[in-house]
Amino acid sequence: MSEEGLFDVEVPEAPAPGPDPDRPVTRGVVEDRPAPTSGVAAPLAVRMRPASLDEVVGQDHLLAPGAPLRRLVEGAAPASVLLHGPPGTGKTTLARLISQATGRAFEALSALNAGVKEVRGVIEVARRRLAASEPRRTVLFIDEIHRFSRTQQDALLAAVEDRVVLLVGATTENPSFSVVAPLLSRSLVLGLHALDDEAVGTLLDRAVADPRGLGGAVTLHPDARAHLVRLAAGDGRRSLTALEAAADAVGGAGEVGLDDVERVVDEVAVRYDRAGDQHYDVISAFIKSIRGSDPDAALHYLARMIVAGEDPRFIARRLVVHASEDVGLADPTALPAAVAAAQAVQLIGLPEARINLAQVTIHLATAPKSNAVITAIDEAMGDVRSGAAGPVPPHLRDGHYAGAEALGNAVGYVYPHGERAGVVAQQYPPDELVGRDYYRPPGRGDERERAERVARLRDVVRGRHPD
Secondary structure (H helix, E strand, C coil): CCHHHHHHCCCCCCCCCCCCCCCCCEEEECCCCCCCCCCCCCCHHHHHCCHHHHCCCCCHHHCCCCCHHHHCCCCCCCCEEEEECCCCCCHHHHHHHHHHHHHHHHEEEECCCCCHHHHHHHHHHHCCCCCCHCCEEEEEEECCCHHCCHHHHHHHHHHHCCCCCEEEEEEEECHHCCHHHHHHHHEEEECCCCCCCHHHHHHHHHCCCCCCCCCCEEEEEEHEEEEEEECCCCCCCHHHHHHHHHHHHHHCCCCCCHHHHHHHHHCCCCCCCCCCCCHHHHHHHHHHHHCCCCHHHHHHHHHHHHHCCCCCHHHHHHHHHHHHHHHHHHCCHHHHHHHHHHHHHHHCCCCCHHHHHHHHHHHHHHCCCCHHHHHHHHHHHHHHCCCCCCCCCHHCCCCCCCHHHHHCCCCCCCCCCCCCCCCCCCCCCCHHHHHCCCCCCCCCCCHHHHHHHHHHHHHHHHHCCCC
């Protein structure tokens, strides 16, 4: 038969069936559909998906007794919820647990490829379930909900308001910036944390031993386990995916070693102990490379820390300190840039925040350098500690109380804004520190002009020039 003939069979037309209230209308890839019945095993990360709250790790702040999410998962106080947090932290798992606990049907949409039509289709099926002889409510899970347009989000409002569906939205972004206000006001907004090393290790150990996972067929060498924990970067799904690939590499039996993990993930283990010498040596080399104006070396050490799993907040804090310690007012934009990078790390996390850290690393490494700020404050504190802290000059003391004038407080003080130049000759330090210079700008970058201005200001304030 010709290829065309395969499509020439006439089939009597039949009326299109209406939506089946018992048939899920899931659209998109949500990576956790039940294992196929053809005998093909589901991925390890799917098989090991927590079946109860007791198996959920790393989100203790949301699952403490009486916490809103625990009450929701346990079937009390049904409410729509928006879960935001990094990948692999349990957003889909929690949505399924909510569905199981409340006895509701579970529908999943991915905002990557579902539109208004699919949203309305799910809502229509949910309405039919409610109208059935044995009513059943529906949990609608929407992954990457921040990618829904305003129109798509608005299509959900009435169904959420009337509780036709219990919405569980998942997003890796702050929903305050990406979800419409009416939907936000109708939902609990809960933030999930990236998994810490202990939580990832618990997942790995459970997957090795549990019959749902590898069932004890393999063992995990401590070095391999440590490398998998580091590779996860707080993403539980990533750790289990790498473990499964490494277990396959050894034929599903025997010991999984460091070499096996390195071979399947194409990333070598970096010798770096966050509590040992490497931690201090690398961060020291990083800061000294920036101070030495070598952006390439600084980027190398930054990359080593990121790849080794160093806490990006630690790196960001060191950059904020360095911006004032070694650049200072030679480039006044250095500190705002470092603070902005630290805020970006808090807002978006890795891997994206590596770009922000790299940007400020290059900025600081190529900026003109000055240690005048740290030298100034350290010398001033040194004088105070040595006892050079005489009485405040009387004309600078507080004069806003009865009897202050009789004591000579504030008498003779000259208000600088009353003068044309805004600077007047007047003693500000205690007597024993008159003429002591703490801030000595070196004349590089923006401090070149500042050094000239500081010299002029000192001349006027100390009475060496009339104006």
